[in-house]
Amino acid sequence: MSLNNIPSYHPGESMRHRITGFVLAWLILIGLGANLTQAAETKLSLLLDKIEATPGETVLAGIRLELKEGWHTYWRYGGDAAQPPRITWKLPPGITAGNIRWPLPVKEESSGLYSYAYHDDIVLLVPLTVGSDLKTGSIKLNADVFWLECKESCIPRNGTVSRTLKIGATDKSSPEASSLAAWNNKVPPPAVDLKFKADWSKSMADDERQLTIELAEKQGFYFKDFYPFENEDYEIGGKTTFEKAEGKSLSLTKTLLNWGETWPGKISGVAVLAKQNGENTRAYEISVTLGEGFETEKASTTLTIPASGNAAPEGAEATPVEESRGGWPLMLLFAFVGGFILNFMPCVLPVISLKILGFVHQSKEQPRRIFQLGLLYGVGVLFSFWILAGLVIGVQSAGNLANWGMQFQNPQFLVLMTLLVTLVALNFFGVFEITGGRLTSAASNAASRNGNMGAFFNGILATVLATPCTAPFLGTALGFAFTQPPAGILILFTAVAMGLAFPYILLSWNPTWLGILPKPGAWMERFKVFMGFPMIGTAIWLYTIARLHFGEKGDLWMGLLLVFVAMAAWVYGEFVQRGSSRKGLALGVSAACLLFAYGWILEKELNWRDPVGPVTTNAGNVSKGKNGILWQPWSEEAVATARAEGKVVLVDFTAKWCANCQINKKTSIEIDKVHQKLKSISGVTFKGDYTFYDSRITAQLQKFGRSGVPLVLVYAPGAEPPILLPELLTPGIVLEALEKASGKS
Known part of the structure; x- marks a missing residue:
């Protein structure tokens, strides 16, 4: 969609302003090019x-x-x-x-x-x-x-x-x-001449029953096992109990977990049989009606598509398992609602400040112009999500797992984002201005009279800052999206984008709702400066993550990088934009600061194109949380060992760039009540650090249907499947899961 085709867009807007907006957008998106490659086996x-x-x-x-x-x-x-x-x-x-x-x-x-x-x-x-x-x-x-x-x-x-x-x-x-x-x-062919029957043998819970399948006598075969077909309404467990020894039994029992509103009337799968001596294994496809005595399997028909x-x-649909448990309409709704809720997550707070200023500016504009700028913001969000969808498709086409927020594992992206957000904060503070024919800040440009590119840019910035956060419904929708073919990924990412942009487009569509905002005035300049502090806080947060990629040099040289870039911005704003003499000298000093920041700091000291990287985070010593919880480095083997020893296990897959993870840790995991509960049940805790890419954790996310961290699991001793906790936790949720896993609930 061309910006020139938007109604009321003025083609005479200065080329310099357009180039500035393009460079800002490019600076954000260039970091998305990081790819993860691994040869297929x-x-x-x-x-x-x-x-x-x-x-x-x-x-x-x-x-x-x-x-x-x-x-x-x-x-x-x-x-x-x-x-x-x-x-x-x-x-x-x-x-x-x-x-x-x-x-x-x-x-x-x-x-x-x-x-x-x-x-x-x-x-x-x-x-x-x-x-x-x-x-x-x-x-x-x-x-x-x-x-x-x-x-x-x-x-x-x-x-x-x-x-x-x-x-x-x-x-x-x-x-x-x-x-x-x-x-x-x-x-396995259809069991045309063999007779089977099936019926319920025991009710275990409201949604669980034991299913017995029996083979008629004097047919020369005995059961070795039954492999069920997948079904969207129920799941038959893998564990098999035999009437007699395996290979000498005419019946077997399986556990069926029902998801549908009614219990199934027919069971389909493969009967694995053996002769009386337990040898000469045969397998036949069967479909048995429950409670109707012995049946002879009819020859199957072939369905063409x-x-x-x-x-x-049947049971092997072309779509992933998750689709059958909700379907596309529900997943699209989850994607839209999750995108909408992202507007209220802490990651997007700095962009909300930009939109507040934009709406105040717009309150005196023509309704058509207000709606136009709202649409441009939505186009920016949509464009960014399409870029993210393309990145996901590219990663998966290379045979790798994609995840929500994966760009925050890329050091080049983190450096660029840290610099960009720092410059936006300095602009809010008035250190320098981005000119568009007249002095006006990029923040004020967002959705203002001459702010077409600014509105578009705000949509991009909202998307990029939203990705380290997740929201209710969003994790389910994106976990489903990452198992889809390219068209499905694009459709679901579009739904998330529509949810994220929806409130702003809605307000722009009905400008009378903007009447609750105060009138433009001098307060706006003070508010803009005030909102620079959340921006600088975001920059500091990004700095703390980016520096980890550069080893021991990260703290010093990432800090100096920001100092020299800030100095260049101050010299440019103070002596070039607002000064009256020696502008050429000031411009040279500003350029020299930037050249030193890039050539010496980024290229030589940090070697940012190929950084030394962090020390592996999921190996090594035990770490201690603030409330005394001992975190062991996660591995599947360590978890299996702890469970075999009869321990309740809590696993927290987290990342330093994940805002939800940090909120969960401070409010619901590393707290006294959880620590005391873990001690009382002799529970152990494992941390899977996903700050840096780890293919093992990516596989765990895929396994449990999550698009990214946080992922918190609670395992009972033995071999039962884990309890999957929601993305946003409360102390009660964690304590209840631990209680249930310990068998005391």
Whole structure:
């Protein structure tokens, strides 16, 4: 959207003013270019059983994932904390993709969590139907693939594969045909001649029941296990209890957790069976109606979907697990409401001061002009969120995990933001002015008579300062967004942007609501100076984070950097803008300060392009909180060991740049009541410091559906899943979770 196309925008506005606004916007956004790269451990390819097919025939396609030794991915139902691969086909008209055919996985257990995994090499099979009226010639088959690549932690990966298929008069097999046929034999077929029945055996809680599945006698098989398909209304646990020994039992029992309004009437999955001697394992796909006696599985039908759709069977939808628990409408609402609430978080306070000044200025403007500037502010917010969405898409396309606020882990971005906010604060104090044909500050320019670019810039600044904060609903929406394909990420980020900009656009739309604001006057200059203090506070906060990236030199040279930049701004404002003589000398001194700040401090002393970096924060000695809580460095192994010893465990994934994290720590975690509760239950605490990028913590955020920190977990002893605490805590929430985990609630 071009700013020149906005109604009432004056093309004669000075070029210098436009360039100034562009430079300020660029200064913020340049830091967003930091990328996280890590080579994928999986080789992705597309196999076809035919190199030439005739119209009306079916071609068997295979998405092959060749995993390096020690790595794994997941089945159509991943288990307690995993996601299945997704395939999005991009096919020409006349080609339709069928359901994915999933080979039998391996069931695994770790720390009480069950998963269904593939190791080493796996081929996911998809039948492609060639339309009977398709003309001869060559066609391109394309597929976008998402999968989790896991070892000690999981990394989401995305890849694209393509092959050319010839449509001709005869069918010609490919060299891959025999391999695909072998993989097809590993797909569990429907249990056409075997009889099963299922019924509830015990009610455990309001939303939990025990489910018993029984195999009819004298069929020559016994149960080894049952692998359930994923369902949006319920979840069947991985733990299996047998009537007799495994491989010698005709029935097994599983626990079902119900999310729907009614209990399911039919259960689908894979029955893993064995002969009487426990050998010769077979697997069959079954679907059993509860409480109706023994049934014989009917032959299944094949469902085809449009060529542009996602091929996935029931329980293996092309969208992530989280979508089924709320759906797009709810996630879009969460994104909008979360963006709206961001306006009231501490991170955005400095920008609110800019908007207050802007609204006061606007109170005497024409309604059309007021609405125009409100829209420009919204465009700035939207533009910034699209930049963030592009960054997320780029990071994930490189095969890495993205997270909310990840730019605050980038030292170049932090340095630029610290300098920018410092300059804005100095401008508020009147140290120097940004000219736009006449003296007026950038803050006053925001949404003022000549403030088109200022309004746009304020929208960008609001977005950047909002990212270290999270808000209720926002974490859920963004956690969902980070599992979506690029279009989904863009849509959800747009919804957050609309929520953030909504109150200002609404006020601009009805200017009569601005009547509650005082009239413009001399008080505005004093208010502007007063609001410089929150800005300088923000700059100090950014400084404390940025300096950590530069080792022992960080404190001194980051401080001197700000001193020399501030000196350059003062000399420029005092002797160039307000002085009457020797302006050339003053301009030279100001430029010299900036050159020294960049050349000597940034490049030589701080080596800001490739800083030494911090000492690893999630390893080393135990640290002690203000109220005596002992924080051990977090690792999955340490948590598992503590739980095995019968300990209640509290894990706090936090970051120094995360405002919500610091609020939670001071008000709800490092307090006397929590300390005493931890002592009374012999609880232990672990801290995962995410101030600097840590792929293990990123994987934990993905695992628990969070877009970023804070993430606070409370584990009971043993193998039960953890209690996931909300983003914003109260002492009562933390104490209740500890009480529940200790078994005393």
